[in-house]
Amino acid sequence: MQFMLLFSRQGKLRLQKWYVPLSDKEKKKITRELVQTVLARKPKMCSFLEWRDLKIVYKRYASLYFCCAIEDQDNELITLEIIHRYVELLDKYFGSVCELDIIFNFEKAYFILDEFLLGGEVQETSKKNVLKAIEQADLLQEVRS
């Protein structure tokens, strides 16, 4: 996976994770173009996009768009499931997650993402294991503080 973006229906970026080194300028340009393209698509349309030499896989959950960039030989369907698994993890952690959870606790959302995907590859597919790792870190830091 090359990068993952989360943005709202209004086009506001909520989360961004880049797995390839790019300059800030490029990142901004890509984000702007992609948000525009994805938001312009109709609900019945295909969840995949060809964009430059990349494949974009996106899915909308309530008011949030989750959007991943993969390479052409990657599997689009399983990428959709990666998005879904991430949403499940967020949901389990926050307890029926909504956009505001992610806005106000975006660092938590990042922590969860880092336990699930690492360096652009799926790190752990077991939901239980991911949440255990997060809880462990949360618990330890609370004991200290």
Next chain:
Amino acid sequence: MSDIVEKTLTALPGLFLQTPGAGGPAAARAPFSSRLGGLIRGITALTSKHEEEKLIQQELSNLKAAVSAPTTTLKMMKECMVRLIYCEMLGYDASFGYIHAIKLAQQGNLLEKRVGYLAVSLFLHESHELLLLLVNTVVKDLQSTNLVEVCMALTIVSQIFPQEMIPAVLPLIEDKLQHSKEIIRRKAVLALYKFHLIAPNQVQHIHIKFQKALCDRDVGVMAASLHIYHRMIKENSSGYKDLTGSFVTILKQVVGGKLPVDFNYHSVPAPWLQIQLLRILRLLGKDDQRTSELMYDVLDESLRRAELNHNVTYAILFECVHTVYSIYPKSELLEKAAKCIGKFVLSPKINLKYLGLKALTYVIQQDPTLALQHQMTIIECLDHPDPIIKRETLELLYRITNAQNITVIVQKMLEYLHQSKEEYIIVNLVGKIAELAEKYAPDNAWFIQTMNAVFSVGGDVMNPDIPNNFLRLLAEGFDDETEDQQLRLYAVQSYLTLLDVENVFYPQRFLQVMSWVLGEYSYLLDKETPEEVITKLYKLLMNDSISSETKAWLIAAVTKLTPQAHSSNIVERLIQEFTVSLDTCLRQHAFELKHLHENAELMKSLLPVNKSCEDMVVDASLSFLDSHVAEELSQGAAPYKPHHQRQEEKLSQEKVLNFEPYGLSFSSSGFTGRQSPAGISLGSDISGNSAEIGLKETSSLKLEGIQKLWGKEGYLPKKESKTGDETEAPPVSQESIIENVDQTITKKDPSQALTQSKEEKEKQLLASSLFVGLGSESTVNLLGKADTISHKFRRKSKVKEAISGEKTSAHNMTRSSFSSPTNVTYEEDYYLDNLRDGRDKELEKFALSAELLGSESLAEPPLVEKLSECRRPAPSLFADDMEVFHPPRSTSASLASESSLASLLEETTDHMHSDLTEVCGTEAMSLSSYRIWKDDCLLMVWLVSNKSGSELEGVNLEIAPAENFKITEQPGCCLPIIEAENTKNFQYSVQMEKPFTEGNLSGFINYQMMNTHAVQLEFSVNLSLLDFIRPLKISTEAFGKLWLSFANDVKQNVKMSESQAALPSALKTLRRKLRLHVVDIIGSEGLLACQLLPSIPCLLHFRVHGDVLALWFRSSCSTLPDYLLYQCQKVMEGS
């Protein structure tokens, strides 16, 4: 307690949602000190972008003050970081905080450290200089006893880590592979995966530990190791074939549901794992029947088990189908996979349909009938409202294009092209259309019109190869001269029409194409005079929207037309106008035109009509300067010495080796100096300032670097049919298709056939025109006749020959300029003297290089003696071979053959040759062969000896043409009759066309004994890359220059076997076994050079560290370094 607070806090935002007008009341209710919350609410309350900007700038300046204030505690710092991350996500620059993020990761407690690390991973990228400051922190945390700290450190390492600092953490991470906690092991594996991606050499030695990770008892660790394996197998699948069994077993277990339930996803067992394994198997089984056989069972089971109607099962199915089609085929599996593709294509879900189309593009070349099965779906997708589906369909059609359906498919592509705005799509599509048009164009008018569309839409974004190829195609023409003229005439006419249209702007590139064509081929026009064309060009020249580059093309066209024109009013006006132009380039062209115009005779000879393909005669030797040179010499000037000669003389005067590092002190521009002057002038830019415009035009067409899009595929023997036939054929055949289609439909579904609407009929008509020419003839709706023309445009071979001729001449020059160092004799003596003294190590090192260099140039042939497969060419040795090979009884025969060989050897004594080996034979005859490694080719010699007492007649030896070889029979070989007990030889010189590891050369021999039937024997010999590698004798400077000029490089560390673990023995092995030339030795580094015949050079730099040899290859050919590396590894590890 804190746990509860945490929960309340996270629940709060949820409450905001329920309160209408979230801003005010919710803010009042929020008890937390979180200033982030305040910021976010502040932003949401704003209405304009401008206000937001103001607020955030304010926030940032507050933060800037806060982070640099000494009183800020780490806890506050953590809070600031979170806000900084937020600001940066909104697109504002927060770079002042980067250093504080690193500090926070370094100094904070767990809670703060976590945020610090997160901020670093979000702010910085791999090559950011600040990242170096993080290394110490990471090292410290990796050694921590706290599990969470170690996890954090591993997480950051797997995301961003500076490549040059890998050695600092590598041992620590390796240790973590044995950690008791699976989460640590898993993250360590992923960190190593990251290292493998950015610096594969550094983790090479731990490959064995990856195997341990693959066998880990924890599924997560095993799954993580698959990422590394996938990568490694992608790079080199042959090295991991032995693991196929393990991967198959793992997949079997996963599919069989043997994993813990935790790993299930929507009751499908570990889908990510399954997909990764299927990908790995795909790479392993490609083109390998034996390995593929191991996986048939498990693939079958995967296809069978994936029955649940859920996205994730489709994901697995898709991967499975792809694998089934990629590995060695098994018909039963292919059938099932084809059914699966059907499921995708026919699915009402749009995502699945898309993947179905994608799968079809993968498999269509193997199985075109699949496209026929789904043709109606494909037609529907072609008009799908979602452009992505449409585009994928076009991609599919692009792959099934042939001479019969080209017009329909290109029309569809053009329609899509006109709608799309994105540059990437346009470039891509335009390239495809141009490629198809060149390959399959049905007639001239269609071709020119299609290319016009390509140029006007693709304009200035398309690949420059497209106009270049198009012009070359027009200029070189095809086999039929009259047709060429028609094509050119049509192009000229269509451009004149286009230029007549008012107020239309064409892209610059299109105008350049037009001006070239008009300049070259306007003479073909009947009605319009050159003056009229010039007037049109002049009008364009006066247009302000046209770039000066295009204007240069236009003036060049006018210049070419001027000699043909009778009156020259406009030309004179043009000269007047542009000789005062501010653009120097245009002014130059105008002056050239002016002077040529004054001398009509010269102009006509300089700009002949329709000679753009004729070769230009360039006096490459600059002979017109000879008299000047002779004069200077007679007045006592020193004769000219080329640069390398001067350098060598300087070196020999100094009497020492050059210990300077190569490369740095040479400018890369020096490299071009070795090429022939002709080559340089050919490469000159079209708008450059050389004297003759017309000549420049022609030369620019012959640029060698142009990609040959329509090269080989388009070059097929022409079949009988002419264009006239085909244009008549389609209407007739289309009718028959419609009938056929109707019949099929009726058979399949009678009720549907009755209710067929007009629209459907249209679709079927479209289908029949699209899918014509696909599949076998037995398919119902196929055009009855075979593919009459496959490729419309072929180019003449003439130009190709000219280019190759040029290359060889350049090659000769290169070779002649290389000469081996002459001073080594002296050095060797020097070395021997010193060795007797045996004083210090430094001298030994020095001596070694002297020895190697000395023996290289002085005694290369004697070294050959030690080669097991080679023999020093000497008649006496050869006689021994002959005795081994001939039965002693036929001494006369062996004598005779010896004498015939003696003559052969006269010319080959200078070269090494292999032993004689028998390749086949009968009682009466024996065929044996040996190879002579000549400097310019491999000479294969086949000896046919008649062992019987009577004559052999009609002896004929033929070598089958092989894909990678160019084989030429040497003249003067043999009469078809071989007398009793005599030997004849056949010689073939073999050249390699592109690098490869091993190839096979086969052939057969026929002969007839007196009064008996003819006999035919087949034989084959294996040729390896090494047969075509020759030492490249160059000086160290030349090496430095070449090194800088080569783009393709490959680096690899090779472990040496014990017997070779030293520089001298390694060098010897490389020189003997691979025939590399030792250029220089500098300390523990060596420079070697070789060339692949005919003239692809490859350079090798190596360095010895203990028993590891770091090899670094560079070459002008992209694949050669890899093959050589492979050979190197073989000899270094093997013996």
